[in-house]
Every structure is written in structure tokens, then in C-alpha cells.
Amino acid sequence: MRIATWNVNSVRQRTEHLLAYLREHSPDVLCLQELKCLEEAFPRLEVEAEGYNVAIHGQKTYNGVAILSKAPIETTTGLPGDESDEQSRYIEAIIPHGASVVRVGCLYLPNGNPVDTEKYTYKLAWMDRLIAHAKKLLTYEEKLVLCGDYNVIPAARDVYDPVGWANDALFKPQTRAKFQELLALGFTDALRATSDAEKLYTFWDYQAGAWPRNKGLRIDHLLLSPQAADRLESVAIDKDMRAKEKPSDHVPIRIDLRD
């Protein structure tokens, strides 16, 4: 089973690249973040025509997440823990996988900058809610994949300039500590389970020639429960997507799980 995640930075601006990606890599599941539109504006018919079921948690202008699946899915939207949170950043699906199921959580974790504002407080609180939810999901002892744009640089080797990013909301010690707290519940970072290499990035800023200079960040992750990690076959970052005309600033990252 192939599961991919991609921050598209506006699904309406990226529809052709999205459809090309579905055709080329044929993921069983694709998690999308930063749709930047309401459900009614999502290119549903085009995606369904490629053979996918679509579950959308949209929002006008900002955020918005979706799960695309070849198999029919059951979905729930919103991250538990704060009924007053109106930002569309989480959707979860149960997907049939052989005789059992895979549970997939698609998340768009808040950026958190600037760090001296309530935006960073919101990020840390959101991470606490994610940790609490993940803890509950792990008790099910299922194949579980929590994937998406975490807006977290886990370690120095995951950023082109660790010193320059030391006080950024994506790399601050408090941010990394919360990410480690999540991992320590029993998750495996899929990419790091297969490679210790440096300069494996999933994001390059649009500005200042970040892409041609390979000034990137690794902030899109797939975290696996023990039951999913046992079946991890391969991981790939689809870096070629950043070289296209009018690309997203993030590229897809995907895994293959054994049946």
C-alpha cells in the first residue's frame, strides 16, 4: 500500500500537478494540506475521474486538508481537544488494507511564527492536542500513519542552516522537544528509518533562490505506529515536483507498506 502526503499550497493552483502525480505514482492514499479553499471549490470531479474517493475538511483562504483514497474511506474531521478551534488542520480516515485496516491522520501543524506571539502558543497547544490524540490512537494497536506538514525541523541535519534557524518556530528547542515527545510515544519517523543522509528536504522557499541553492527544510513527515513500521518497505521524496512550472513550495513524500 502506497501512502503519500503533500502540502499543495492551494489545490486550485496545483490541480494539474496533482492529477499528474496521481497518474504517475498511483498512491493508494494521498493526504493533502493547505487546500486554501472550501470543499465546494475543491476539484472533486477531476480527482474522482482518476479513481479516487475524496474527503475534504476545507476552509476559506487558509489551511484546509483532504484525504484521497482509491478504496472507500470512513473519515472524521478536526483535531480533538479544543472545540473553539476553527482552523481546518486535521482529517483522519480508516482505509481497508487486506484483511485489516490502516488508519491515516492527515495534519497541517501550525507554523507558529513569530515566536513571541499567540501564534507560537497556538502551535505548542496544537502539538499537545496531537500528542494526546496520538496516544489514544496508539492504544488501538492498528497500522497507523500520522502524516502531513508538521512544520517541525526534527534535527540539525534537516535544515540547510541550523544556526540561522535556531530561534524559528519550526526549529526552536521547545518545538523539537514536543516532536520528540510525540515520537517517544512509539512512532517511527519513516524517512529516518531508512536513511541518515543529510540534505533530505521536503520544502524550499520560493524566495532568494532557495531551490537552485538547495536551501531546504525537512518538515513533512510520516510517523508510523509499530504495526505500520513493521511493514515499511520504502520511502521516497518526490523532489522532481519542485522543479516543475508553478510548483508548490513543498514536495510529496511517500511510503510503501507491505500487504
Added chain:
DNA sequence: ATGACTTGCGCGGCAAGA
């Protein structure tokens, strides 16, 4: 030369992203 972009909203620049 050392690189100030890309969205949505809505029609003028601003907010947000990372």
C-alpha cells in the same frame, strides 16, 4: 551580480506562509 516569492481576496496592497 550572491538572487524579496506565492497565495487569497478582490481590484489595492495586505496578511500569511516558513
